[in-house]
Amino acid sequence: MAYKIGYVDPSFNTPEELMMAANLIPYRIFGDPTIDLMDADKFVPPNHCFWARNCLQRGLNGLDKDIKGIIITHACDCSNREYDIWYSHVPYDFYYFLNAPLKRDKISLKFFINDLKELKFQLEEHFGAEITDKKLYEAINLTNEIRKLLKKISEYRNKGLLLGSEFHAIIKNAYKSDKKDVLHNLKEKLKKLEIKEPLPYVDGSKKRILLTGSILDDTEILIYLESLGFEIVTDDLCIGTRYFHNLIEITGDPIKDIANFHLSKPPYSTEHPSSGRFDFIKTLAEKYQVQGVICLVQKFCEPLLYEYPFFRDSFKKIGMPFIFLEKEYKRDSYKQLSTKLEAFKEILRGVKK
Template sequence: MDYGYFDSGNFTPEEMIIAAGLVPKRILGDSAITTTVEADKYLEPNLCYFARNLLNQAITGNLKNLAGILFTHGCDCTSRQYDVWKVHADVKDLYYLNVPLKRDKIALKFLLKELNRFKSHLEKISGNTITNEKLEVAIDQCNETRSLLRELYRFCKNSSPVLTGSEFFRVIVKAQTLEKAVANELIHAKLQEVKQRVPTGGKKFHVLLTGTPLDYPDFIELVESCDLDVVGVAFSMGSDYFARDVEKTGDPIGDIARFLVAKPPNPTKHPPDPFLDFVLDEVKEVQADGIIYQALKFCEPYLYDSVYILNRFKEEGIPALFLEHEYTTQGLASLRTRIEAFKEILGGTK
């Protein structure tokens, strides 16, 4: 049975959910929804539209088939929504996992306690005992997913990419919503197919996308329709999801905790420098000509950090475009002119 997770910071211990006999499934918004009437009864209109979108789905019963939903401590908006969901959401079970801000020994000790509490909760709702052996198998499955995604990602990053960013992103979404064994077969098949492709040649400017977590490919497709190659997707649902593996030492819960603590916190947590360094390293790796930093309207953490981050890009000599946009797909077309103008700027830097 599927077990959902609402995670703006990419700190869900999927391995533990799998070891409980459940399938971790990232809850996705519905970008076709233009109104959130039910959620608007309980949330301010200037609150993150993505969060309102998910709450609207929960209230209207779209998520009631899940065995439960995990909230992780991402941004303040999603964290505080947990209290609203407890009262108004039509779901079977809710659980809140508190992820520490710091990345030191005390934070690791705190997270270990949180993970053990979550383990007990999963055992209670699933009726299954989570053993070290089951956790080791789950870690192997998730590591395989991450490894396959990294290998597939290489075909976006070539000088003449044979895999588009939007096509790759669709695979990433499936990796976070399907059973891992099924997802791994799908990624492996895609990898074999992509290896047979022949570069078409022709030079397009290469851009890396970062900023607010995206969960639909329409934004990436818009950028590509402006004759740009998206060669990097450096956000929580993108490369941050598969950038590294869980290192096994024989202590599976400890290994998962160390894996999560070692992840660079994204701009939903301060300071933003660790995640910014992650983005800058990826810019160099994919040899991007420029960066598009996109932020959802009312996504305060990313909007707050945007000035500092864009200044860092400028200091590094990297052309960057900042786009603030609605969550719905209807408003994306209005961004086309700015993206096309950015392409002209990239042309002037060569």
């Protein structure tokens, strides 16, 4: 049985292919908004990112026994010093802090390649696996196939054949399961979608929206949005479009190709420059003819809190209805958003599809 490497990533810059080539299953650690943070609160002050503290609590509670090591990837401040807390209190023999760069230029690429090579070296040393170029390209081909399928499947959201929440659950599964199983399941899913009739819920009263924000890993929040009458036809999220928007280009140097892939993804709020994120959202919003944009942000998510006025003003300029909502990472708090969301739906009533 293959072992897993758990990784915490507030964005998406973790090279799954490196783990796969070491015969390990990359397992993205998600939060669990139903658990209590009693232990995490002993180590991290309560005004720190709710989601990151929740992930730490999951680690403290004990993760899946097949997980044999932890990678934490840099994206924002919450990933940096919390790594040391994980390292001190969640016992694993293998730990790696991946310094995913802030910038997307040549110097950063060179650095990221060095850091990926070091991760490769440490994985090989610790797990006694040889990560060859051949194995890396096998992994790359597999994840590229998965991305192509996810891209196709994602389009069914726009055709009214797949709920945004269903698609979210599919991506989550892709992040934490054996990629061979993922490929098989996605092929099956696509076959079913290709012959599927439009869903009965597509009654014209639903409001077509683009979902953006910080890391949103609880599918229930999407289900909640849908229950209020929103149809999530597209997104620019890590657990969403950012995972499959690009493919890894194959040039003969697999580590470089992986690094390049991550630095070429659509811009994100934790990077520099980040203003391109708005342009990417705008392009998606136009392509999928959404009526509005919902930006859901985890409480204390600084990168997004800094961007809010820019987003608000930029969407206003293009006449796109936009709502920014900060939420706690607790499932029973979602209903507190209903008044604002109902009001937003009213605004969208007059917006043409």
